[in-house]
Amino acid sequence: MSDTMIKLENVTYEYKSNEEEFMALKGINLEIKKGEFLVVLGHNGSGKSTLAKLINALLLPTNGKVYVNGMDTTDEEKIWDIRHTAGMVFQNPDNQIVATIVEEDVAFGPENQGVEPKEIRERIDKALEIVEMTRYKKHAPHLLSGGQKQRIAIAGVLAMNPECIILDEPTAMLDPTGRSEVMETVRKLNKEQKKTIVHITHYMEEAVEADRIIVMEEGQIVMEGTPRQVFSQVDKMKELGLDVPQVTELAHELRKEGIDVPEDILTVEELVRAL
Numbered sequence: 001m002s003d004t005m006i007k008l009e010n011v012t013y014e015y016k017s018n019e020e021e022f023m024a025l026k027g028i029n030l031e032i033k034k035g036e037f038l039v040v041l042g043h044n045g046s047g048k049s050t051l052a053k054l055i056n057a058l059l060l061p062t063n064g065k066v067y068v069n070g071m072d073t074t075d076e077e078k079i080w081d082i083r084h085t086a087g088m089v090f091q092n093p094d095n096q097i098v099a100t101i102v103e104e105d106v107a108f109g110p111e112n113q114g115v116e117p118k119e120i121r122e123r124i125d126k127a128l129e130i131v132e133m134t135r136y137k138k139h140a141p142h143l144l145s146g147g148q149k150q151r152i153a154i155a156g157v158l159a160m161n162p163e164c165i166i167l168d169e170p171t172a173m174l175d176p177t178g179r180s181e182v183m184e185t186v187r188k189l190n191k192e193q194k195k196t197i198v199h200i201t202h203y204m205e206e207a208v209e210a211d212r213i214i215v216m217e218e219g220q221i222v223m224e225g226t227p228r229q230v231f232s233q234v235d236k237m238k239e240l241g242l243d244v245p246q247v248t249e250l251a252h253e254l255r256k257e258g259i260d261v262p263e264d265i266l267t268v269e270e271l272v273r274a275l
Helices: 048-055 076-085 102-112 117-130 146-158 176-191 227-231 234-239 246-256 268-274
Strands: 004-017 020-033 037-042 063-068 086-089 164-168 196-200 212-217 220-225
Touching: 004 048, 004 196, 020 048, 020 196, 020 220, 037 048, 048 063, 048 164, 048 196, 076 086, 086 146, 102 117, 102 146, 117 146, 117 176, 146 164, 146 176, 164 176, 176 196, 212 227, 220 227, 227 234, 234 246, 246 268
Parallel strands: 037 196, 037 212, 086 164, 164 196
Antiparallel strands: 004 020, 004 063, 212 220
C-alpha cells in the first residue's frame, strides 16, 4: 500500500470561455501523504480553488494527471470512489446543507451511497459527536450560527467516511468564534481521526498548525515547507502580498531592531519565552 493520498503530475488547467483562455494552473507537481495536514495559501485567482476541485474530480486536468489514493481522476468508472475518498467542504455552508433537520442533512450523503439504515444511524451519531453538534441533531440548520452550520457541513462529509477532506476556505464567511470552532474540528479530524486534510485558507493563523504549507501564485507553487520555514520568510511573503501570523511579524520587526529572537516564531507563547 502506498502512503500517498494525492498526487498531481505536471497538472495544467485551462478555463475556456468565449474565445478567452485562462491558465489557472501551470505544471503543478504535488504529493500529499496519508494523514498529512496540508495548508494551501495564496491570493484569489492564484489557483487554490481550482486545485481543490481537481483533487475531488469536480474538474479534470487539461494536461497531466491527478491521482487520488492511486485512482486516476479521468477514469470515469472511478469517479464515485474518488468522491468517496476525498470529501469536499465549501466556503458557504448554506450551499451544502440540503435538509430541514440537522440529522437528516448529515444522512444525505450516506443515503445516496446506499449505506444500510442501521449504519447510517451510527455514522450520523459519530459524525455529529466528532464535530460536537450532537445536541443539535433535531434542530433546523438555518437557525444555527455560521460556525455551527459549517460544522454540520463537515459532519455531512464525515458521514460518507472519506479518508481525505478538502476544505475550500471553510471559515471565510465566519466570525472569529465560528472560525476557531471549525479549526478545532479540522485539527481533531487530522489528529484523532487520522484524516488527510487539504485546507485552503487566507487566514495565516489557521496555517500555523499544518504539517506543510504550499503557497500558490498565478497557478504555480512558489513556496513550500513547514509553517516555520514558510513564515520565517517574512519579506518573501510580503512580496507575494500575503501576511504572516502577527506574532511572526512582530518577531521579524524586533530582529530588525537588533533584538535577538528566532526568525521562526509562530505563537505568542514562543515569543514570550524567547524574550
